[in-house]
Amino acid sequence: MTNKLSSSVPTDREVVLGILNNSEDALNRLYIGYFPMVLQFILNNNGDEDDAKDVYQEAIIILYNKIKSGDFELSSKLKTYIYSVCRRIWLKRLAQESKKTNNVSDFEDIVTVEVDLEQHEEKDLQFEKMGSALLNLGEPCKTIIQDFYINNLSMQDICEKFGYTNTDNAKTQKYKCLQRLKKLFFQS
Amino acid sequence: MRNDIELEGIIEDYLQGRLTEAEVAAFEQLRTNDPIVDHKVVAHKVFLDSMKQYGNVLSLKEQMNNAHAQIDVGTLAEEFRPHPSFIVNLWRKNKSAVAVAASFLLLTIFSIYSIQHNTKQNGTYEVMRREITSIKNNQNKLVRTIISSSKADKGPVRSAKFGGTGFALTANGYLCTNLHVVKDADSIYVQNNKGDLFKAIVAYRDTQYDLAILKIIDSSFSPLSNVPYKLKKGGSEMGERVYTLGYPKDDVVYGDGYLSSKTGHYSDTTQYQVAISINPGNSGGPLLDDNGNLIGVITAKENQADGATFAIKAKYIMEALKAIPEDSLGRKVVFSKKNSLQGLSRTKQIEKIGSYVYMIKVYN
Numbered sequence: 001m002t003n004k005l006s007s008s009v010p011t012d013r014e015v016v017l018g019i020l021n022n023s024e025d026a027l028n029r030l031y032i033g034y035f036p037m038v039l040q041f042i043l044n045n046n047g048d049e050d051d052a053k054d055v056y057q058e059a060i061i062i063l064y065n066k067i068k069s070g071d072f073e074l075s076s077k078l079k080t081y082i083y084s085v086c087r088r089i090w091l092k093r094l095a096q097e098s099k100k101t102n103n104v105s106d107f108e109d110i111v112t113v114e115v116d117l118e119q120h121e122e123k124d125l126q127f128e129k130m131g132s133a134l135l136n137l138g139e140p141c142k143t144i145i146q147d148f149y150i151n152n153l154s155m156q157d158i159c160e161k162f163g164y165t166n167t168d169n170a171k172t173q174k175y176k177c178l179q180r181l182k183k184l185f186f187q188s
Numbered sequence: 189m190r191n192d193i194e195l196e197g198i199i200e201d202y203l204q205g206r207l208t209e210a211e212v213a214a215f216e217q218l219r220t221n222d223p224i225v226d227h228k229v230v231a232h233k234v235f236l237d238s239m240k241q242y243g244n245v246l247s248l249k250e251q252m253n254n255a256h257a258q259i260d261v262g263t264l265a266e267e268f269r270p271h272p273s274f275i276v277n278l279w280r281k282n283k284s285a286v287a288v289a290a291s292f293l294l295l296t297i298f299s300i301y302s303i304q305h306n307t308k309q310n311g312t313y314e315v316m317r318r319e320i321t322s323i324k325n326n327q328n329k330l331v332r333t334i335i336s337s338s339k340a341d342k343g344p345v346r347s348a349k350f351g352g353t354g355f356a357l358t359a360n361g362y363l364c365t366n367l368h369v370v371k372d373a374d375s376i377y378v379q380n381n382k383g384d385l386f387k388a389i390v391a392y393r394d395t396q397y398d399l400a401i402l403k404i405i406d407s408s409f410s411p412l413s414n415v416p417y418k419l420k421k422g423g424s425e426m427g428e429r430v431y432t433l434g435y436p437k438d439d440v441v442y443g444d445g446y447l448s449s450k451t452g453h454y455s456d457t458t459q460y461q462v463a464i465s466i467n468p469g470n471s472g473g474p475l476l477d478d479n480g481n482l483i484g485v486i487t488a489k490e491n492q493a494d495g496a497t498f499a500i501k502a503k504y505i506m507e508a509l510k511a512i513p514e515d516s517l518g519r520k521v522v523f524s525k526k527n528s529l530q531g532l533s534r535t536k537q538i539e540k541i542g543s544y545v546y547m548i549k550v551y552n
Contacts, residue, residue, distance in 0.1 A: 024251060031255035039261070040268035049261050057252050064248055123241060130242040149236075150243035175193045182235055 009033030012078045019067045031060060034079060038086045041107055046094060055093070059085040062120045076111045083108040088117055133184035141177035148174060195225070199232050303368070303398070314491045315398075317369045317550075318351040318436060318469030348549035353434040353473035353486070354378060354402060356544040357509065359412045361386075361404035364505055365472030365548050366487055367393055370400050378404060378546040381440050385549075392511045397458055397504040398487060401512060402548070416540045417474070418527035419502050420481035426450060429478045430462055432486050433538065435547035436469035442538060443470070445495070447483075452498040453490065460484050463495040472548060475499045480529025480537050 010018070010029045018026020035056055042052035059082050066072050076084075087110055134142050140162060147153040147161070159170040201207050202215050219226045279286065303315075352369030356362070363378060370376055376388045386406035393400050424430075424447055431444040445464030452459025462475065466489055475484035484499030529537045 027248075027251055028255045028258075031252055032259055035256070035259055036264050036268070039264055043265060043268045049265050053256060053261075057249065057256075060252060061245060061248060068244075126238045127242055127245050130238050134242075146243075149239045150246065171193060171197075175196055178196070182231070185235060185238070186231070 009079075015078055016067055016072065019064055027060075027064075030078075031056075034082050037079065037083060037108065041083070041086060042090060044107075045090065045104055047090065051090070051093075055086050055089050056082075058089055058120075058124075062116055065120065065123065066116060080109050080111055081113070084110040084113045085117065088113055129185060133181055136184050137177065137181050141173075141180065144170075144174055144177055145181055195228070196232075199225075199229050200236075202229070203233055203236060300395075315366070315368045315471055315488045317366070317471040318467075348377070349552055350550040351435060351469050352471040352548040352550070353469065354546045354548045355433075355472075355474040355482075355541075356412060356415055356546070357401070357505070359414055361388075361409055361411070362391065362509075362512070363388065363402040363404065363546060363548075364474075364485060364508075365400050365402060366485065366500075367395060367398045367400040368487075369472045369548055370402065370550055372552050373550040374552040376402060376551070377549045378402065379549060380546055381542045384408075388548075392508055394504070394508045394511075397500050397508070399485065399500060399504060399508045401508055412544065414528070415544060416528045416537075417476060417480050417482045417544075418529075419505060420477070420483045421503055421506070423450065423501070424460070424477060424483045428483075430464065430475055430483065431534070431538075432464060432466070432470065432473045432475050433541060433545040434466065434470035434473035434486065435545075436467035438547070440542060440545060440547075441467075441470075445497070448496070452500075453488070456498075458504060459487065459498045459500055462486075462497045462499050464497045465495060466497050469547075474541070474545060476529075476537070476541070478534075480527055480532065480541075 010026055010033065015026055015030045017023075018030075035052075038056040038059070039049065039052040042048070042055060047055075062085055063078070063082060087104070087106075091104065134145065137145070144158055144162065147158055148155070153161070155167050155170055155174070158164075158174070159167045162170065162173075164170040164173065198207070198211075198215060202212065207215065219229060350369065350373075352365055354363040354365035354369070357364050370390055371393075373390070376390065377385050378388045379385050386404045386409045388402040388404045388406070391401045391403040426447055426449065428447045429444075430447055431442065433440050433442055435441070443464050443466055445462055447460055448463040449461035451457050452461055460475070460483070462484075464475075464486075466473075466486055470486050471488070473486040474482055475486055477483050482505075483502050485502070485505065486497060486499050488498045490496040490498070529540060532540070
């Protein structure tokens with residue numbers, strides 16, 4: 001089991017470089033490599049598989065942002081870092097649901113990750129805000145905005161996709177959508 | 189409206205670096221001149237950043253979900269899931285706590301065992317509590333019935349199993365003795381030098397120093413006058429003349445000697461070594477110096493060496509006393525007042541102390 005794990009887990013260096021180069025493969029291997037560790041921790045501390053997935057993905061996002069932001073220093077093993085982040089998130093959640101949190105069963109060493117978590121919480125709030133703003137925006141605005149800003153479609157593509165008679169009409173539509181979205185985003 | 193759309197387009201191009209140098213300069217001029225435009229730029233930047241981050245996280249999540257789909261979560265979960273059995277689960281979760289508790293328990297049992305037996309077995313350290321044989325006791329009982337028939341119905345019917353010595357710490361009936369004297373007691377009676385029996389309970393156990401504080405709870409007990417001796421806080425010097433009173437038999441016995449070492453058995457710094465002859469039953473007796481200061485509690489003797497008796501230093505009595513709420517001790521705690529024995533001759537001292545030294549009878 002351990003052999004199988006260690007052979008499929010990429011080295012810390014590979015992960016950092018892979019994420020910086022937007023390598024999907026590195027992320028995949030990272031994800032698959034350390035999930036069992038987190039699953040074991042959550043299952044043994046009052047959680048289920050879905051909790052494990054949630055917590056683990058949040059931790060990967062934190063790691064991803066940290067690497068992407070460029071100030072990532074490998075002060076501990078990635079494994080330890082991921083474990084510590086997951087542990088912190090999960091204990092926090094347990095506390096919020098006022099479940100029992102003493103006697104945590106630990107399987108790995110831990111490092112302090114409080115600062116990273118705080119930064120992440122801020123970003124996560126923005127993410128939630130944007131998500132709910134987009135949801136409230138409704139169709140077709142939501143798709144137009146997402147196509148333009150996230151999927152990087154050109155105005156021309158959007159014009160064809162939504163059957164506007166000319167790009168000016170599409171632009172006007174996009175502008176209206178954007179104004180509403182901004183309003184929703186900044187007000188919430 | 190058209191202008192707004194144009195402006196928005198320019199702002200976006202500006203933020204994404206799609207303007208030419210001249211256009212940037214012109215636009216920045218506009219920004220400095222028009223705060224409304226400037227505000228729009230800032231707001232749009234925040235918005236674009238959030239949107240970009242949102243998009244990144246969204247795609248990251250999608251990637252992760254794809255990766256997640258490749259994992260056989262069910263099998264893994266089966267492997268890691270806490271065992272369904274409650275006992276196994278409890279054991280797994282609390283392995284370390286259980287281990288600590290178990291080793292502590294083992295250690296405690298072992299040390300109690302070694303204090304009780306081991307030292308006896310290799311014959312070097314013998315605690316001085318008296319095992320009262322049934323024959324002796326029958327005689328004792330007989331004598332007591334004759335002397336004071338009124339007491340016969342009061343004391344316990346069964347004969348005491350162990351005996352030791354104790355001494356008053358406070359006027360209201362707190363006594364000090366060795367823990368090994370009373371440790372497995374079902375009930376405890378204390379007897380003063382006039383032969384009066386009082387029921388007592390253990391108020392505090394100090395397993396570390398083998399001390400016990402007893403409390404007389406008998407309704408017939410009337411408070412003593414102030415305790416004459418004083419608890420000596422500091423250490424005593426070698427060669428100091430010391431004496432003790434104890435109950436190795438049914439009457440109080442005086443023993444006299446000198447402090448022969450500042451450390452006890454195997455250089456135990458919590459004890460003194462005293463050259464004084466004592467016998468089973470002396471355990472828990474007070475050790476006093478020439479001035480009537482209480483310097484220790486007789487505990488044990490080395491039975492392979494002659495005249496090596498061990499006494500727990502008096503400062504540990506104080507520590508034990510601290511464990512008892514101050515108001516239940518009453519005002520007359522020994523170490524807080526003047527020593528009224530100072531300057532008296534030895535016989536006068538003994539006369540005064542006599543009624544504060546008790547025989548401890550343990551029933552189980």
